[in-house]
Amino acid sequence: MLYYLIEYLHQVYDPPGFQVVQFITVRASLAAVTALFIALFLGKRIIRWLRRQQLGERVRDDVIVNHAHKAGTPTMGGVIILISILGATLLWGAISELYVWMIVVATAWMGAFGFADDYIKTVKRDKRGLAPRIKVVGQITLGIFVGAVLYFHPQFEEVRSITYLPFIRDGFIDYAAPANWIGVDFTWLLYIGVCVFIITALSNSVNITDGLDGLATGVTAFVSLGLLALTYIAGNTVLAGFLNSIYLPGAGELAVFAAAMAAACFGFLWYNGYPASVFMGDTGSLALGAAIGTTMLMIKKELLLPLLGLVYFVEACSVILQTGYFKYTRKKTGKGKRIFRMAPLHHHYEAKGEHEAKIVLRFWIISALAVIATLLVLRIR
DSSP states (O other): OHHHHHHHHHHHHOOTTGGGGGSHHHHHHHHHHHHHHHHHHHHHHHHHHHHHTTOBOOOOSSSSSOOGGGTTOBOOTHHHHHHHHHHHHHHHSOTTSHHHHHHHHHHHHHHHHHHHHHHHHHTSOOTTOSOHHHHHHHHHHHHHHHHHHHHHSGGGTTTTTEEEOTTSSSOEEETTHHHHHHTSOOHHHHHHHHHHHHHHHHHHHHHHHTTSTTHHHHHHHHHHHHHHHHHHHHTOHHHHHHTTOOOOTTGGGHHHHHHHHHHHHHHHHHHHSSSOSOOOHHHHHHHHHHHHHHHHHHTTOGGGHHHHTHHHHHHHHHHHHHHHHHHHHHHHHSSOOOSSSSSSHHHHHHHTTOOHHHHHHHHHHHHHHHHHHHHHHTTOO
8 A cells, every 4th residue: 555655646746766666676675674563563552462361372281292381371472473464465465466465365364263263262262263174264264265266267278287396308297288178178187186286285284383482483585585486476577588587467466465575574583483472373374374375276386386395285284194103002012102292293203302492492503494495406307
């Protein structure tokens, strides 16, 4: 909105310097500064209010790793992240662009479900929170919405069923290929199904990763920096052509959102780093996961997610493997066995005696290296 006001003043009065807001790089920088400012200064006040309301974390005492010292730490801090991201994006993004509206809706949608879960747990004192099936319904609904828009909207007609694939000369594959082989056009159903899976998986994976002070926040900050580069490339005809990537007119506006998300996470880390003064809760983790998944789908880079979000991927797999192996061995031998001392993976290292801060730092480093590797993949053919 502020972007349009400055653009209007530039066209009518032509004050010196106002023309710079036309550049995405400038507005992405301004969005980052705005989001960081909101997270740092509004965050302090929100945390103080949460403490006064005694909306603290309730910690389980029946697990291997004891986090009793974290009991009472304010949660629902994801509100800080959401206000920072959405506020900065709406101020500096081109809100008339479909890409911007889609990512704003996706982030706010899952943020609302996460907030409902945190509200039930903290305010209503019901540790069960929002019923899992309701969360899944929210994720599936969002996936259907995103998939339907990307497939059926006229703006995406030329690229609706294709996506980027690394390591091949052409640089993309077509989801229509299976339908062409069979002779029945079910491409739209396949594509929407992929969107539902990715958004659900990412949303839950970030939620799983959010188990140590600053872990999910720091990892997401690095992933957001990767998204910043990927979205800018997708919307720049020169860079997309040079890297043999899919050019998407208007997708560069997502760089404003990605910059805001990175800055909001770094700002929130000021309070969420060890020892945490506040937790993001499901309000933040579900929203961030949905935002990452939706962004990658919109820029046709979803197949790079296992590498870009390597930490999320490994954390989720550790839970799946642990649960699956336990059930399998219990069925076969009558006694369940575990692969890890505790899942997700970060708790496994905690159970081995590693300090929480060291685990978090190492996961940050791995995430940073994964982001660099993702960007390098764009040049490998």
